[in-house]
Amino acid sequence: MSKQVVVVGGGVIGLLTAFNLAAKVGQVVVCDQGEVGRESSWAGGGIVSPLYPWRYSPAVTALAHWSQDYYPQLGERLFASTGVDPEVHTTGLYWLDLDDEAEALAWAEREQRPLSAVDITVAYDAVPVLGPGFKRAIYMAGVANVRNPRLVKSLKAALLALPNVTLRENCQITGFVQQGGRVTGVQTAEGVLAADEVVLSAGAWSGDLLRTLGLELPVEPVKGQMILFKCAEDFLPSMVLAKGRYAIPRRDGHILVGSTLEHAGYDKTPTEDALESLKASAVELLPGLEGATVVGHWAGLRPGSPEGIPYIGPVPGHEGLWLNCGHYRNGLVLAPASCQLFSDLLTGAEPIIDPAPYAPATRLG
Structure with a gap:
């Protein structure tokens, strides 16, 4: 295919979409309003699993399972080609004192995932720094976390090495160009950027951009x-999650603790209230963090969507326009499968999973 594809949005979804398409189309241009990968892709924790996978629909589960299985080889491939290691770090994950433990175990049996109840003494033996008072634990082996800023850097380096890919950072997209009912490009501050196909992967900003066409994307x-x-480096050997808060160990001893869930528009200002709340959760989970220095505190904007199901596929009535967006809390989790499915659909290949649950045609108002 000798098409030119413009990808609007340079987060992990946009970058990996471009990476998958580059071998199959003529030219790919990625446009981002800032520096690529600096929004939710940079801000997230990088657990390669939904926080509570049993609480999601089969549509999310299908993408999550494919991605979880694929992540290690994606990490190795990017590291080998760029020298930047995304650090896919397999630690397993303990959930503590869950209210819906029975549902979690039933889901694991149904989906044949390696999640099981363990005696609480097993959890304390495995994670000696765990706080006191927890009564029950379930554990899933094989759960990894990816160091998302390094994943972004690795994807960017991989794309910059490809002769048919262009990254346009600090490129504000204000709307779409249409001719005869077809989307034929995007409007930028520097003028029109023509395209045979346009992919909207603009995270939390996707709804605003689609509204310029009179379409409502929730x-x-x-x-x-x-x-x-x-x-x-050996402080925390496994990821742990309790009361909606989690702690994630990086290989070098950095520990991420998150996260809040706030509806505050596009305000990304970190707040003192959230800092104190997160510190309290951190110390409750891991008392050894009492008095530890907080070396970073930040906020990001997730692309919230109904049931967390992304929109993947062509936009009806607007030929040439495609969506790969709306991943809510699981953009990093679902990225490999979402972007492979998207590439399959755009190029006419056999899709890796049933695309129907994600189709904009049945879900746009």
Whole structure:
């Protein structure tokens, strides 16, 4: 295919969409209003699993399972080609004192995932720094986390090395260009950028951009705040999650604790209230963090969507326009499968999974 494809949005979804398409189309241009990958892709924790996978629909589960299985080889491939290691770090994950433990275990049996109840003493033996008072635990082996800022850097380096890919950072898209009912490009501050196909992967901003065509896409910004500690490299051997808050160990001893869930429009200002709340959760989970220095505190905007199901596929009535957006809390989790499915659809290949649940045609108002 000798088409020119313009991808609007340079987060992990947009970058990986471009990476998958580059071998199959003529030219790919990625436009981002800022620096690529600096919004929710940079801000998230990078757990390669939905926080509570049993609470999601089969549509999210299908993407999550494919992505979880694929992530290690994606990390290796990017590291080998760029020298930037995304650090796909397999630690497993303990959930503590869940209200819906029975549902979690039933889901694991139904989906044949390696999640099981363990005696609480097993959790304390495995994670000696865990706080006191927890009564029950379930554990899923094989759950990894990816160091999302490094994943972004690795994807960017991989794309910059490809002769048919162009990255246009600080490129504000104000709307779409149409001719005869077909979308034929995007309007930028520097003028029109023509395209055979346009992909909207603009995260929390996707709904605003689609509204310029008179279409309502129920994707809205949902703020999340995180904090980062620095500890010894062996301080936390596994990810842990309790009362809606999680702690994620990086290989070098950094510990991420998150996150808040706030509807505050496009405001990304970190707040003192959230900092104190996250610190309290951190110390309750891991008392050894008491007095530890917070080396980072930031906020990002998730692309909130109904049931967290992304929109993947062509936009009806607007030939040439495609969506790959609305991943809510699971953009990093679902990215490999979402972007492979998207590439399959755009190029006419056999889709890796049934695309029907994500189709804009049945879900746009």
